[in-house]
């Protein structure tokens with residue numbers, strides 16, 4: 001069993017991305033244990049606050065990410081990039097300098113949108129940050145989930161057989177990727 005932190009890039013109560021994260025957790029078990037790590041209460045990153053005793057939510061977040069074996073990002077696209085709340089979480093986890101909790105952890109990205117492009121811009125902007133954070137990110141298959149409003153039923157299950165099979169394959173490839181690139 002592999003412990004994977006799931007970072008959801010939306011704070012919306014009825015978020016499609018959050019529903020997709022839950023659906024992914026169900027599809028991933030038992031090989032991967034996917035647990036959402038909340039990012040909505042993290043104060044905006046400010047280096048001044050990282051001297052001495054950093055804010056408690058930052059410390060709790062860093063402590064939660066540090067022991068996991070891998071990270072799965074499930075995110076919407078905001079203005080062709082990642083939502084600020086997700087970027088903030090990346091920044092909080094990356095500091096203090098030399099003590100990033102992300103470093104060396106294998107990662108994968110699922111971008112989700114009601115639109116047709118499936119969050120491609122967010123997916124690739126996030127990849128740019130993961131290069132610097134030294135997180136080897138699964139290359140194939142890529143997961144740009146467009147038209148999400150028609151893909152989930154009212155219980156949040158994936159209502160489309162093709163999408164369900166694709167996501168199962170994606171998770172199997174992620175599992176293999178984690179084994180090939182174990183957290184350092």
Ligand SMILES: Cc1cc2nc3c(=O)[nH]c(=O)nc-3n(C[C@H](O)[C@H](O)[C@H](O)COP(=O)(O)O)c2cc1C
Pocket residue numbers: 010011012014015016017018076077078079080081112113114115116117118119
């Ligand atoms: C500030 C903002 C910017 C957005 N920009 C994009 C965008 O660039 N591309 C896109 O596909 N959807 C965009 N959307 C629409 C989101 O995909 C949509 O609101 C989606 O439901 C957000 O994900 P969630 O359901 O998980 O909250 C934007 C939404 C907001 C609020």
